[in-house]
Amino acid sequence: MTFSVEVVVALKPVVNDPQGLVVRDGLHRLGFSGVRSVRVGKHLELEVEGDDEEAVRAQVEAMCEQLLRNTVIEDSRIASVRVLSDAAA
């Protein structure tokens, strides 16, 4: 089966996010004065083959620990998992 998995990688709350500050200031300059804060992270969309959702989740979590996030400064989470195709690999 093929799954589509969304992963969100974001800086840990204690780490400075200069990019977020720049975006916030840019929004203020455009007149969006109601914006109180912005944090910028990464959004990954993976197409992964696997037997079932559980197995795929476990795999993607391993990918996060090994590559997708920098464990020193970033957190990650799986935002969604959905089946793309039922065909066996």
Add this chain to the structure above:
Amino acid sequence: MTFSVEVVVALKPVVNDPQGLVVRDGLHRLGFSGVRSVRVGKHLELEVEGDDEEAVRAQVEAMCEQLLRNTVIEDSRIASVRVLSDAAA
């Protein structure tokens, strides 16, 4: 009221995504051979003040058009909106 809004900005499907290719190849190198494709985008988390969800959504959509996405090569969508605090601004 204060809302937390998640926005996902991703390259349009027809646009080349070198970053995704490199991540996919990196995952393959690590032995995650079941990964068929990766697309990398941005994930923004905004704290916005507004009267109600509808108004905030409209505002954030305007921000996407004006600043958050590069309209030439990127699409964007609001992934979630939730209330952070009920206090009037």
Add this chain to the structure above:
Amino acid sequence: MTVQLAGASDADLAEVALTRSEYEHLVEGLGREPNRLELGIVGALWSEHCSYKTSKPLLGMLPTRGPRVLQGPGENAGAVDIGHGLACVFKIESHNHPSAIEPYQGAATGVGGILRDIFTMGARPIALLDSLRFGPLDEPRQRHLFDGVVAGIGGYGNCIGVPTVGGELYFDESYRINCLVNAMCVGIVEQGRLTRATASGPGNLVLLVGADTGRDGIHGASFASVVLDAESAARRPAVQVGNPFLEKCLMEACLELAGDPRVIAMQDLGAAGLCGSTAELAHRGGCGIEIDVARASRRETGMTPYEVMLSESQERMLIVAKPADVRSLQEVFERWDLHSDVVAVILPDQRFVVRDGAEPVCDLPLDLLVDGAPSRGAPGPRPLRAVAEDMAGIATPSWTPEEALLRLIGSPNLGSRASVYRRYDHQVGDATVILPGGDAALVRVDGTALGLAIATDGNSRYTALDARHGAMIAVCEAARNVVATGAKPAAVTNCLNFANPEHADVWWDLHDAIAGIAAACTALEIPVVSGNVSLYNDTGGTGIDPTVVIGMVGVLDDVSRRCTAGFRDEGDLVGLVGPVDAELGGSEYQRLAHGVNAGPPPHLDIDLERRVQGFVLEAIESGLLHSAHDCAEGGIAIAIAESCLLGDIGAWIGVDELGTGEGLINGSAGILFGESQSRFVISFAREALVRLHELAGRHSVPFRDLGSVGGERVCVSGCIDVSLADVRQVHRGALIERE
């Protein structure tokens, strides 16, 4: 099944940007109607961008031969002999249209494209330069374009590891809607490894290496050959996203193969993608080619043969090889994790054949395809020049000379470029001897004492006033920048950026500009070895001023003998080589003080120019100079201030020495800020004065001493007395965004 066209409709022709008469010419040459794919292919190759149908007849004026020339125009880049068995390969190219739409990616892929033109010839790129023009910087849209373009150039060059060592940057009304992004690349190769893009040997195979083919950039070539309009927005997928990492791998693999006997020819994919590259490759070799689109790896599913042939996906390359060598070549690419497909075979007769698997989908005579576009002559007689704007009614500001100096040196066109070039890696390669900020960059050639001086120049205020004259000045100024380092000009590349050539005034400006380049290059004995033409820089009837960008390379035999632009030692004397005149036409002073571009551009005596350059070269060679800096925008006053800034030391200039006395103090801005040509500000030890006067006499050039180096102030006696720190502060802040 191929669709036969029973006569193409106007809409069909508009889509491929062909005129009705071009279509009729095609049908006549073909003896039949083309099918839809054939029409698309012809449209791309007959576009202005690929066929040079307007400029080719004019480019013939350029002098292209010289003792150093190894390869003139016609290949991917030009090449000159720099001694030690080495060739210097270089070219400049525009990426104006894509950058106007998506500044980061447009500029980035422009850098990617010019790099490929260099390493396709087997040369390792050692330097990049960027020549940029935008509308007024105080407009948010211009700031956005400027930031994006600078980031894109850095993003590509920094990642691939080729230093961006120089370039230029102007802001002018005329680029408000059409910005210009020209990039130049210089490479080095052993002469024996110089690789050509000429296919040969029927039965030989063609490998497509690098990125998979996607739907990006389809119609890029015709897109760059039409006026930008509201509908351009609809064609937006024409934007390509560059992958500099992939290009790095491609570059290293191709360089590994430079001079390898297994490689018969190498050709990059640029405008019109697979279509343009295969056609040129075969045409240069006088053979034919048969492409099977089914064999090209795709990034997307469901692509038609038309899309595969016309895709402008970046980071791809073609290699021609004997069938027996293909496998071993593929192994070289695999080492760099690059995928390759055999997509074509060389044919004995000059046909351009495309198959989709077994099905033939296109069969065109190659000659008609590559050379058949009817060339376009003058669209009308030479229009009468409008009379230059009358300065009489325009108020002159009451600036003191000091105020004028600070305003000029803090203006976007004259201010410090450090905030730009610090975003470019300008040192990778351990070879950049003269860093950005001076006149030409100077790059050492590995394994030798040689230095290459490299500069780009082109002041469009002069070409706007007089295209021929302005183009001549552009060549002279580039040469002056090269000469200021002590290097002797070797050859020129050029980028001609013009508006819509279907208008008679634009066409004649193009004509005159090329004639001007030819005249100056002939007089200075500097051949043109490569170049690029970018037309249709015109949106909604608003076109750019004619803009000629000259890229020049000079050779310095021993880098240790280089000269730099900054004043050096306390107590040195300052001298001016060349005329003292008061010509404000076309000057930056005029722009700032009067808000116009009017009057005749500065006079140019090409013979004096040659003598002045000869004098400076000999003075540097003889070790007489401590600094040399050409006088350009902003005139003598700015040149002196710049030499102070670069050397971090002040200077005192006597008014009498400028030969003006009272006139200057009474506000004659022309002497201080006029942009008379053929001038250098030099500094030297007192002891050198007599020999310099002798030398000047021998070269018959005007030479006068102006004052001396020292202290921490910039002084022109009686009219300017300002601390260097103040000058530095306004200079540094010129491009920085003020909140």
Add this chain to the structure above:
Amino acid sequence: MRFGIAVFPGTWSDRDCRHAVELAGHEAVMLWHKDRDLQGSDCVILPGGFAYGDYLRAGAVARFAPLMESVAAFANNGGLVWGICNGFQILCEAHLLPGALTRNSSLEFRCMPTWLRVETVDSAFTAGCARGDLLQVPVSHGEGRYVADEETLAMLEREERVAFRYVRRDGSSAGDESPNGSMHDIAGVVNARRNVLGMMPHPERACEQLLGSSDGMRLFESVATSVSGSGAMPVGAAL
């Protein structure tokens, strides 16, 4: 002595490092990322570049290269490993050094000269300097802002593991002249055993006056002296 220089496909300081090593009178061998053999290197340099494109995070993919397994083992055995620019990023990603390198606070790439103050001489790389020496060495990076949690920073300071700090030309604190906004103005750190150094600036670009500075040469000489007890005579040293 022999310097091994790692070459990933996106590495571009490899040739510059070789140039510096050879100028210092030593031998350079290039180590391909797909190989495991360190070819008897006395010191392994991980040079600057964008190892595997580094689009996701600098150094993230490179740490898994076959060569890096050998480099990690070599480092854990006390071998000298010197990460420069991208090499520093890789060493942090591989957890051979603490902390992380993030986007410059300006969000812009920066190529410019910097002045470094030598903060420790207790390492093979800096033994030839004196504490407080100022070195002029250029930087060239977009992701060089060193970050670590408070505990890690305190440990680095306590154990004197900050090798270099960005300062102004006159030696005073960098302040807004920092090229990247690093915490504590950190430009380079060593590991606990002091045999692994990571630094963002490029000493290999500061090996000749012709190119603006020769201060970087002192680090190459320092390594050589530490390895052989007496550094080889640099080519041209007599000039």
